[in-house]
Amino acid sequence: MKKNIAIVGATGAVGTLVKKLLEAREFPVGKIKFLASARSLGRKLEFAGEQIPVELMNPEAFKGIDIAIGSTPDEIAREFVPWAVAAGAVVVDESAAHRMLPHVPLVVPEVNSEAIAGHQGIIASPNCSTTQMVVAMKPLHDAARIRRVVVTTYQATSGAGLAGDVDLLEGSRAALDQQEWKYQAFSHPIAFNVVPQIGSFQDNGYTSEEMKMVLETRKIFADETIDVCPTCVRVPVRNCHSESIVVETESPVSVAQARSLFEAASGIRVLDEPDSGVYPMPGNCDDRDDVFVGRIRRDISRENSLAFWCVSDNLRKGAATNAVQIAERLASGDY
Amino acid sequence: MKKNIAIVGATGAVGTLVKKLLEAREFPVGKIKFLASARSLGRKLEFAGEQIPVELMNPEAFKGIDIAIGSTPDEIAREFVPWAVAAGAVVVDESAAHRMLPHVPLVVPEVNSEAIAGHQGIIASPNCSTTQMVVAMKPLHDAARIRRVVVTTYQATSGAGLAGDVDLLEGSRAALDQQEWKYQAFSHPIAFNVVPQIGSFQDNGYTSEEMKMVLETRKIFADETIDVCPTCVRVPVRNCHSESIVVETESPVSVAQARSLFEAASGIRVLDEPDSGVYPMPGNCDDRDDVFVGRIRRDISRENSLAFWCVSDNLRKGAATNAVQIAERLASGDY
Numbered sequence: 001m002k003k004n005i006a007i008v009g010a011t012g013a014v015g016t017l018v019k020k021l022l023e024a025r026e027f028p029v030g031k032i033k034f035l036a037s038a039r040s041l042g043r044k045l046e047f048a049g050e051q052i053p054v055e056l057m058n059p060e061a062f063k064g065i066d067i068a069i070g071s072t073p074d075e076i077a078r079e080f081v082p083w084a085v086a087a088g089a090v091v092v093d094e095s096a097a098h099r100m101l102p103h104v105p106l107v108v109p110e111v112n113s114e115a116i117a118g119h120q121g122i123i124a125s126p127n128c129s130t131t132q133m134v135v136a137m138k139p140l141h142d143a144a145r146i147r148r149v150v151v152t153t154y155q156a157t158s159g160a161g162l163a164g165d166v167d168l169l170e171g172s173r174a175a176l177d178q179q180e181w182k183y184q185a186f187s188h189p190i191a192f193n194v195v196p197q198i199g200s201f202q203d204n205g206y207t208s209e210e211m212k213m214v215l216e217t218r219k220i221f222a223d224e225t226i227d228v229c230p231t232c233v234r235v236p237v238r239n240c241h242s243e244s245i246v247v248e249t250e251s252p253v254s255v256a257q258a259r260s261l262f263e264a265a266s267g268i269r270v271l272d273e274p275d276s277g278v279y280p281m282p283g284n285c286d287d288r289d290d291v292f293v294g295r296i297r298r299d300i301s302r303e304n305s306l307a308f309w310c311v312s313d314n315l316r317k318g319a320a321t322n323a324v325q326i327a328e329r330l331a332s333g334d335y
Numbered sequence: 336m337k338k339n340i341a342i343v344g345a346t347g348a349v350g351t352l353v354k355k356l357l358e359a360r361e362f363p364v365g366k367i368k369f370l371a372s373a374r375s376l377g378r379k380l381e382f383a384g385e386q387i388p389v390e391l392m393n394p395e396a397f398k399g400i401d402i403a404i405g406s407t408p409d410e411i412a413r414e415f416v417p418w419a420v421a422a423g424a425v426v427v428d429e430s431a432a433h434r435m436l437p438h439v440p441l442v443v444p445e446v447n448s449e450a451i452a453g454h455q456g457i458i459a460s461p462n463c464s465t466t467q468m469v470v471a472m473k474p475l476h477d478a479a480r481i482r483r484v485v486v487t488t489y490q491a492t493s494g495a496g497l498a499g500d501v502d503l504l505e506g507s508r509a510a511l512d513q514q515e516w517k518y519q520a521f522s523h524p525i526a527f528n529v530v531p532q533i534g535s536f537q538d539n540g541y542t543s544e545e546m547k548m549v550l551e552t553r554k555i556f557a558d559e560t561i562d563v564c565p566t567c568v569r570v571p572v573r574n575c576h577s578e579s580i581v582v583e584t585e586s587p588v589s590v591a592q593a594r595s596l597f598e599a600a601s602g603i604r605v606l607d608e609p610d611s612g613v614y615p616m617p618g619n620c621d622d623r624d625d626v627f628v629g630r631i632r633r634d635i636s637r638e639n640s641l642a643f644w645c646v647s648d649n650l651r652k653g654a655a656t657n658a659v660q661i662a663e664r665l666a667s668g669d670y
Contacts (some may be wrong), residue, residue, distance in 0.1 A: 084454035148636050150578040152487035154529045193618040194489045194577050196644045201609045205632030231579040235572050242529050244487040268543040274536045283528040297540030301483050301562035309531045
């Protein structure tokens with residue numbers, strides 16, 4: 001059963017990856033459309049050996065589309081999603097624009113694919129930092145019910161789009177040459193620095209990025225009693241977010257049990273041979289679809305608590321891969 | 336009352352800074368000796384306008400020395416400290432070699448200068464990641480008794496000495512030029528990467544660096560009931576360690592109270608205007624003696640718990656400054 005697909009924001013970093021994943025995963029594509037803003041008109045993108053012109057994102061563009069996958073900023077999503085839904089498409093939206101609306105399922109297939117069933121034309125994919133965390137939390141939560149998470153992130157500059165990558169590379173080169181670089185994507189220099197702000201500050205002293213980790217986690221697990229204390233930090237890494245995670249559970253989980261649970265879980269790969277220097281790092285998890293877990297150990301400060309380290313490609317599982325996996329479930333009816 | 340001083344490991348990154356601080360802070364120096372291994376013989380170092388030859392570290396070198404400040408690896412400290420003590424000097428040892436010995440005070444002057452009184456010839460200065468954390472913990476602990484800390488670090492390459500800095504700069508340049516760099520100080524590439532290992536792994540799954548944060552904190556506060564869950568991570572930053580800290584206290588502390596306590600505390604500077612993008616970062620805390628604190632907020636996942644962000648120059652307050660402050664207290668009798 002082939003599906004007609006539109007990729008919205010097709011020329012961006014994540015949109016480009018969505019296209020690549022549809023090809024690589026042999027998604028049953030009927031017709032495909034690449035939609036973008038006027039700036040990208042005139043460009044052609046290759047798909048399955050064919051050169052396809054980029055089209056303007058407008059209400060008419062969604063006619064005949066079954067699934068629209070949106071990799072756009074929030075404000076663009078607010079514009080196109082109603083058009084796509086009105087045209088009869090189901091939208092898989094990677095932006096934050098619709099994630100917390102009650103009638104929009106927020107889905108990570110390994111965690112809550114069953115939520116897809118309740119969709120009313122829009123399915124949201126979570127924020128990158130949330131997605132990898134909930135994949136890692138899932139087997140522990142199923143086994144022992146997670147009550148509280150303290151998470152601190154090391155987030156790559158690719159999370160700020162192509163301009164973020166340029167800033168890191170050019171900013172680093174300038175710093176090495178003792179030159180100046182005018183940053184475009186960041187308000188502080190990111191080369192050889194760490195910046196404890198991603199997004200804008202809320203009244204409670206947390207950033208929008210941090211509150212996504214709190215609120216999206218509860219929605220995905222459909223459990224408002226899970227407490228999360230997040231600190232989100234940008235680091236001078238090109239791609240892959242790393243997270244230091246401490247989870248307190250209702251019942252005890254040993255390190256050996258946790259390792260077995262992680263190993264048996266869908267979407268997780270355990271890299272945990274610390275004595276041999278084997279643990280996840282951006283340097284060994286890039287361009288992979290899995291959520292990598294390592295440094296699994298007992299939290300020595302509390303009973304029923306575990307600490308671990310989690311790395312995943314924020315453009316893949318954190319964005320494009322998760323959206324394509326949702327689209328696959330939609331297409332196959334497997335949810 | 337001038338004191339005769341020996342700087343041991345005088346040609347290293349921290350030893351060089353100790354020398355600079357003694358001059359800048361107008362330490363009452365009588366005679367000064369620069370001691371190092373045979374490799375540095377023949378070098379001269381300037382102090383107060385005078386060129387002073389580096390001398391070989393041996394048992395005779397400590398004759399007539401009042402205070403020896405050691406900025407050496409553990410194995411060198413194990414060699415020279417007994418010589419210095421036998422010669423009648425008091426040693427301020429920055430290495431980890433003697434820190435946990437019961438008869439050796441482990442001192443951060445802002446926290447426990449009174450412990451200096453009990454010394455028997457050796458006073459230890461803590462690990463860099465511990466020092467900045469306990470300075471920040473002190474006012475909260477005094478006000479509300481800290482029961483548990485979850486800390487995740489972002490540690491600079493200068494913590495691995497001069498070779499660490501070379502590795503970061505040359506490794507970054509090589510990566511930008513798509514060349515290879517053979518790392519000397521690190522077992523994994525650190526350029527554009529984060530590495531969740533500092534030191535060697537213990538049986539409990541924590542690294543030696545992490546266990547220092549647990550054990551040294553308890554010793555400094557003389558409170559074995561303080562629990563710490565640490566995760567220590569190397570990041571591609573030249574200098575200054577950053578720490579994400581969550582502290583649970585026995586009694587409640589509001590954010591406003593915490594800010595006042597931090598502002599009134601010795602050795603702490605508050606940089607906390609998040610709406611204006613003001614918070615501590617390696618980029619704005621380098622080459623300063625203070626411990627910088629920002630992003631002070633309620634831990635939304637638990638009662639009686641606070642989250643904050645802490646940055647300090649690991650070569651200064653994390654090493655040289657703390658040692659010189661201990662020496663100043665010794666010299667003045669102010670403890």
